């Protein structure tokens with residue numbers, strides 16, 4: 001379909017800005033593996049400190065890229081399926097808020113005034129513009145929800161008996177989760193962090209800040225993941241040459257995500273002493289509940305791929321795997337999506353380890369964690385984002401993909417890279433290698449008394465994987481920006497592959513409405529989080545003064561020593 005120039009331009013910018021910044025994000029990923037393998041024994045390289053780089057890496061890759069993409073993909077999905085464009089003024093307002101916010105935070109990070117990692121836990125303290133920038137980026141990213149919801153309500157009035165397209169349900173579910181969870185982080189930033197960073201308040205309740213952060217932070221991972229899920233359900237079966245096995249299964253799993261994405265954040269705080277065991281247990285159990293929609297998805301997708309493989313001539317039980325279009329350059333999006341799915345199997349399994357309270361104690365804060373989440377956020381999330389960005393851009397601009405044969409092998413290179421990289425980190429984690437640590441300065445420096453030779457092979461493995469990933473990313477940049485600078489060969493249109501359903505169950509009203517689900521979502525969140533917030537307020541611990549990462553002594557201790565020495 002044809003879309004307005006304004007919407008096209010908006011989508012170009014929302015894909016182009018984060019992919020340009022991603023070059024910085026990837027550079028720091030590689031540098032981290034180099035520092036950690038002990039190739040560099042300093043705290044910085046090229047004037048950039050390890051923690052400054054790690055902050056840039058986490059914020060750009062996991063927050064900026066994912067938020068911009070989710071908005072661009074949401075605009076495309078709503079316009080494509082409901083045949084109405086989002087409100088122009090609202091969409092551009094959202095774009096400018098996100099862009100200004102990103103620039104503010106980028107300035108703070110690049111000037112070394114915000115090396116607080118993407119979780120910005122107090123007592124680490126950043127420049128106020130970092131917090132303000134993050135808040136603007138987040139608020140900007142949910143503004144389009146209101147325009148989409150309006151389009152949806154009008155569409156529903158005109159088509160009361162038609163099932164809402166699955167991709168639209170997914171987009172609305174995702175941004176509802178996002179809207180709800182970001183309220184907590186907005187509160188954390190505006191009420192706790194900013195006044196403290198401005199020097200108006202001397203200390204901060206660390207437990208409360210962390211609890212508010214993870215109310216947001218776990219839902220954030222589903223906000224990353226749901227665009228990929230939408231692609232898996234509504235696009236992948238078509239690309240494979242088949243159909244979606246069950247449309248209803250997709251709806252059930254999306255609504256389960258709506259219920260369970262937020263009230264599980266305390267599973268990131270199993271080691272926080274201020275929160276009582278009962279709440280940890282409850283949220284731990286709910287976390288296993290999230291495995292349910294993931295299994296529904298895994299089985300539905302496997303059945304869809306099996307159907308496609310059989311249609312393509314497979315006759316044996318598992319022969320369908322061999323019949324899929326892995327290297328079809330004309331269907332490169334299949335390669336990006338299937339690559340992500342392969343990684344997600346390992347990401348999901350390691351996630352079940354993390355969610356189990358006792359096992360979590362073994363892997364907590366070790367390299368196991370980045371080993372796990374690069375197989376989720378840098379797996380299906382990242383591959384579907386970059387694949388779809390290229391697909392949308394090339395389609396909308398009418399420019400053919402640059403180097404199509406290379407393009408189709410990029411995701412497989414990335415998969416090989418991550419598997420090696422994550423094996424190194426996970427193995428290292430199991431033998432105690434810490435995360436968020438510049439190992440090259442101490443543990444991986446033979447001249448240092450803390451030198452730990454057991455971690456030489458693990459960090460070397462991570463380095464090898466990191467080099468392959470960086471090479472794959474470099475090829476992607478060449479393909480994406482090469483496409484951008486090539487000549488237009490056809491009129492650009494918005495076209496998204498649509499998978500038909502094999503079992504297109506008749507419309508069940510419960511799975512075509514949001515109200516009851518929103519109500520249950522509210523109830524579960526209250527049950528899970530009211531006691532957690534009460535605990536966080538009851539047991540705040542000693543109020544924490546501001547620290548910066550390069551100094552173990554609180555910032556203002558010389559000015560007001562009595563305040564902190566009680």
Ligand code: HEM
Pocket residue numbers: 026028029030032033036054055057058061062117118119370374377378382434435436437438465466467469470473
């Ligand atoms: C060349 C590719 C990449 C390499 C070599 C790489 C490497 C690393 C390493 C070694 C760490 C752990 C550092 C530490 O804990 O001390 C890390 C952390 C992280 N990475 Fe990556 N990464 C890459 C790509 C990505 C991508 C594509 C994403 C997301 C889309 C991502 C998201 C993250 C996040 C969220 C963290 C956690 C940061 C923190 O602990 O604050 N990475 N990365």
Ligand SMILES: [Cu+2]
Pocket residue numbers: 217218221264265267268
């Ligand atoms: Cu989580």
